[in-house]
Amino acid sequence: MNTREVIDKYYESANAGDWDTWLTLFDDNVVVDEQLAGHIEGIEIMRGAIGGIERGYSKFQNNPQHVVIDGNEASVVSHISAANATGVPIEANVANYFRLENGKISYMANFHDTRPFDPFVNQRLN
Template identity: 75%
Template sequence: MSTSVETTSAVVAAYYETVNTGDWDRWLELFDDNVVVDEQLAGHVEGIGILRGAVSGLKKGYSKFQNKPVHTVIDGDQACVVSHISAANAIGVPIEANVANYFRLANGKIVYMANFHDTVPFAPFVNQKLD
């Protein structure tokens, strides 16, 4: 069953709202249990369990994380969002990056997501030592 443009738009908007408010439990609810994600830093991951595990790393690794959409294109059950991330690692080292996220939905849930960005700005996150 396909997803309507209205549903896709609502899910994509909720994705950015939950990320920007740190509502990680609601964020996880946007994904299908069998989601597939191609993430620029984490690589290819499958299943909601991987995302659940990643949430604790996000909470510990970022003292600030904002991902603000700049341009969104929605076509049926697919969307592409160009956005800007303003973040800081756990000790406050700033991270600024432009990103493109691609989403594919089925039955109102994200079943596939990929993101594309330069990895260099994320060095303060990736290279930090967390307790």
């Protein structure tokens, strides 16, 4: 897949809750700087985070508003419309940066105001 196809599949699979497909888009040695989770290294850490995403959100949609592709790099401005496990709404604008190597995401960073995610971060999950 080319860069645009990987980026499109990233949002498509995340919005469908298809985390198995989503994980295939990342290099095994991926590095992620995630606004809420911090610095992450390796696909196994990403795989482990899926459970928290599935338990922590009752709804999650990340809709791209503006996509810029330049070779093996992409920047995406998007809007997240989500809800925590008990349905408390979360609305946030986000910017993601991606770098790909050999058709896989090797580095990703996201940037957003963390306050809208308080209902996710501060909830108690069993």
